[in-house]
Amino acid sequence: MSNTGNTLPPAQQSGGINWxxxxxxxxxxxxxxxxxxxxxxxALLLCAAGFYIGFFVAPTxxxxxDAYRIIFLxxxxxxxxxxxxxxxxxxxxxxxxxxxxxxxMMASALAPTGAMFTFLALWTGxxxxxxxxxxxxxxxxRLTSELILLFLYIGFIALQASIDEPRRADRAGAVLxxxxxxNVPIIYFSVQWWNxxxxxxxxxxxxxxxxxxxxxxxxxxMALGFWAxxxxxxxxxxxxxxxxxxxxTDWAKEYLEKTA
Amino acid sequence: xxxxxxSDFFAMGGYALYVWGSIIMVAGCMLGEVASLMLRxxxxxxxxxxxRRSGAKRQGxxxxxxx
Numbered sequence: 001m002s003n004t005g006n007t008l009p010p011a012q013q014s015g016g017i018n019w020x021x022x023x024x025x026x027x028x029x030x031x032x033x034x035x036x037x038x039x040x041x042x043a044l045l046l047c048a049a050g051f052y053i054g055f056f057v058a059p060t061x062x063x064x065x066d067a068y069r070i071i072f073l074x075x076x077x078x079x080x081x082x083x084x085x086x087x088x089x090x091x092x093x094x095x096x097x098x099x100x101x102x103x104x105m106m107a108s109a110l111a112p113t114g115a116m117f118t119f120l121a122l123w124t125g126x127x128x129x130x131x132x133x134x135x136x137x138x139x140x141x142r143l144t145s146e147l148i149l150l151f152l153y154i155g156f157i158a159l160q161a162s163i164d165e166p167r168r169a170d171r172a173g174a175v176l177x178x179x180x181x182x183n184v185p186i187i188y189f190s191v192q193w194w195n196x197x198x199x200x201x202x203x204x205x206x207x208x209x210x211x212x213x214x215x216x217x218x219x220x221x222m223a224l225g226f227w228a229x230x231x232x233x234x235x236x237x238x239x240x241x242x243x244x245x246x247x248x249t250d251w252a253k254e255y256l257e258k259t260a
Numbered sequence: 261x262x263x264x265x266x267s268d269f270f271a272m273g274g275y276a277l278y279v280w281g282s283i284i285m286v287a288g289c290m291l292g293e294v295a296s297l298m299l300r301x302x303x304x305x306x307x308x309x310x311x312r313r314s315g316a317k318r319q320g321x322x323x324x325x326x327x
Binding site for chain 2 (some may be wrong): 259
């Protein structure tokens with residue numbers, strides 16, 4: 001292009017969005033700020049609807065009675081614990097390959113929320129296991145691999161916290177996160193690969209759901225609520241991390257001065 | 261509505277400890293996380309925003325003295 005009068009970048013000329021523009025912390029910071037209230041409203045509505053269906057509409061189970069209602073919290077938390085790990089490893093890996101700071105910050109922002117959902121999956125699982133299996137905990141494949149997931153999250157957070165230089169911490173964390181990805185399919189397929197006390201998947205791709213429609217809808221709404229909540233928590237934390245790391249830059253100084 | 265009364269709802273068919281223990285922990289963790297993040301943001305703004313402002317004030321005072 002020899003036309004010097006044309007200053008638009010190629011992506012804008014073709015009418016598309018220049019995604020790389022949003023890879024800079026400075027550009028994404030206000031976007032995250034606008035997204036947080038939207039996801040917060042979605043999370044609130046979805047969780048409220050899921051809770052209503054799960055705890056007021058869904059009928060009592062004939063075998064597990066009302067103890068089964070823990071499913072509405074347990075499955076969503078367990079799904080998010082695995083899903084967040086994959087997303088975290090994706091951003092960490094992208095930061096490692098492309099050397100984009102924001103991707104690595106996103107990975108760090110997701111880790112504590114992922115750890116929280118892993119803990120909640122284990123906690124609700126224990127409270128469900130006690131009345132139905134007669135034990136808070138058993139060392140079976142599903143439970144043990146989920147516990148390892150919690151340790152992976154804690155390891156990622158601790159490793160990053162132990163390294164002073166942020167970019168070195170990003171790279172070290174990314175390697176750990178990527179190696180740990182192997183655990184996610186182990187958790188997911190553990191109920192098929194090993195004999196386990198844990199019941200099979202609530203939903204899978206080959207069969208029709210084995211549960212009543214009301215229960216399924218309640219569970220999905222709750223899981224979607226957790227998903228929207230994850231955006232809220234991760235974006236809130238991302239904005240904190242961006243401010244902490246970029247506080248020496250002009251735009252961050254200006255923002256801090258204006259907002260404080 | 262599947263419950264006859266509110267006490268029926270809170271009893272959860274005799275599984276109150278397990279069901280409510282789950283609900284309270286999930287809600288507590290989620291609300292606690294959001295609250296802690298809001299506090300973290302507040303402390304960042306106080307620490308770095310306030311520092312800068314008081315620095316600017318001091319700078320302003322020095323300018324006045326110089327004048």
